[in-house]
Amino acid sequence: MGQTAHVSADVWTSAVTVVPALSLAVWLWLLFARGFFWRTDVRLPELREPADWPAVCVVVPARDEAAVLGASLPSLLGQDYPGRAEVFLIDDGSTDGTGGLACELARGHGGLPLTVASPGEPPAGWTGKLWAVRHGIGLARGREPEYLLLTDADIAHAPDSLRRLVAAARTGGFDVVSQMARLRVDSGWERLVVPAFVYFFAQLYPFRWISRERAQRGGRAGGEKSGGRRGTGTAAAAGGCVLLRAEAAERARIPDAIRHAVIDDVALARAVKGCGGRVWLGLADRVDSVRPYPRLHDLWRMVSRSAYAQLRHSPPLLAGTVAGLALVYLVPPVSVVVGAVTGAAAGVLLGAAAWLVMAGTYVPMLRYYRQPGWLAPLLPFTALLYLLMTVDSAVQHYRGRGAAWKGRTYARPEAVPDEG
Known part of the structure; x- marks a missing residue:
């Protein structure tokens, strides 16, 4: 013993x-x-303003966003962009008057042209957000833009945000330029949880690795593994602010190729990089989320719905x-x-x-x-x-009840029928 x-x-x-x-x-x-x-010094790359400013269409999927739209949409409509640009807000079945409020804000603030449309309920195999993005991109194609700015309805942009994004994409030759919007940190729980959220994300997807080109370009869209080491093509984006080259979107079949992705921003970056595209991701200085998460319950739901x-x-x-x-x-x-x-x-x-x-x-x-x-x-x-x-x-x-968001619950990917 x-x-x-x-x-x-x-x-x-x-x-x-x-x-x-x-x-x-x-x-x-x-x-x-x-x-x-x-380190937090990965910000927008060196900027050189192009001689000619390309056309850009801004696509904003929105579902029940009336509470935050007044603080975000005017910042998009008021973009100081030298080229041709317009905004498409896609109302994804809102029940709180999101679409009508968007039209009122456009009348009151002026600025870039605004189109409000609704795609109807998503078919099986699509998340609501990506179905709305698909509809918005379809409308935008008629304007023949060189770039698409995919941004969430709770994201407020500084007046020069769009021109800086485009200048960075042109300067660096990137197909995707994405900024991790600065999230709100007003309540005690936000101060405790939100900075850690971005810290953990950067630990999973080191920003410096994302902009590095793959050792061997090409491959099947979406074929890269999560995370990864140097040379394997680490890919990620932040869905609140993604400037996407239209030609790269078509080549990577965005959003059809990722139609069931709950974590759609990372899936988008993988799809683009998997087709040989170049991706950049960094922290934002002048792009902010206006969505409040005052209680632990709100933050818990934000994380647990997709973890x-x-x-x-x-x-x-x-x-x-x-x-x-x-x-x-x-x-x-x-x-x-x-x-x-x-x-x-x-x-x-x-x-x-x-x-x-x-x-x-x-x-x-x-x-x-x-x-x-x-x-x-x-x-x-x-x-x-x-x-x-x-x-x-x-x-x-x-x-x-997994992956539930605003009244919808999404099936796991392998349960989704493939369109072939």
């Missing part, structure tokens, strides 16, 4: 040392080998994600506490070092969101919330 107790004590001593050491090793890898994801879809509805990927989040974010503070209680100095030092690296990489994102640095050590708590949101997303999926 005594020998068994001695062996158990040895195992425990090893665990409180080895596990935080492994977490620290992961953090050092993330710090130096994950595309410097934690399990991000994992391709795979139980093994879910288990791996939970284990990974626990190792990377929860082990460091737990090791500090457990080590302090048990007298395991090595566990305290290793856990504290991992926690310090974690907090240090989070500070730039907090600064970008103009938040105090003392929030950085709270990242493990926020990560725990995201872990629970992800598990809840899977639970809701198996209860038949």
Whole structure:
């Protein structure tokens, strides 16, 4: 019995040392080998204004957006763009008067021409947003634009946003130029959760890797894997602000090729890059989301509705994600506490070092969101919330309520009939 107790004590001593050491090793890898994801200096590339400004059509899918439209649509109509541009707002079955309000705002503010249209209910195999985008792109084709700006109804643009996007696309030769809109951070829960949302996204899709061209161009649309390493063609976009070359959209069959995608922005970037296109993604300075998420419930719903879809509805990927989040974010503070209680100095030092690296990489994102640095050590708590949101997303999926948004619930991709 005594020998068994001695062996158990040895195992425990090893665990409180080895596990935080492994977490620290992961953090050092993330710090130096994950595309410097934690830096926030990836902004619009160098800009050279073109000699001739191409035609642009702005497509805005909108479903029950009357509460935010007054703060966003006038910013699009008021774009200071030297070329020909117009806005298509596609009312996706709204019940709150979104379409009528859009027309009133256009009459009151003037600016770019506005067309309001409705595509009707989406057929099987389409998400409502992408069905609306398809209708908007179809209307835009009649104007023969060189670029399409796909932007959400809750996104407000500075007056020079469109011209800067076009200038960046022309200067860099990009088929997609996307900006991660600055989300609202007014409430306490928004301050705690929102910067971490963008931080985690950048960790999954390091912005510096996205603009790198693939080692071998070409391939089937949508054929790239999620995330990826350098040279494999990491692809992502932020759906709130995507400038898309019309020719690239046609080549990649956007949006038909991604018609069932719940995380449509990443799917769009993969499809374009999979056809040899060039994609750029960075943080925005003058593009902002006006949608409020004042309560934890609102933020929870925003994340959980698509978290399990991000994992391709795979139980093994879910288990791996939970284990990974626990190792990377929860082990460091737990090791500090457990080590302090048990007298395991090595566990305290290793856990504290991992926690310090974690907090240090989070500070730039907090600064970008103009938040105090003392929030950085709270990242493990926020990560725990995201872990629970992800598990809840899977639970809701198996209860038949997964990927639900504004009255619609979408089937998992393999359940969607293929059009061939």
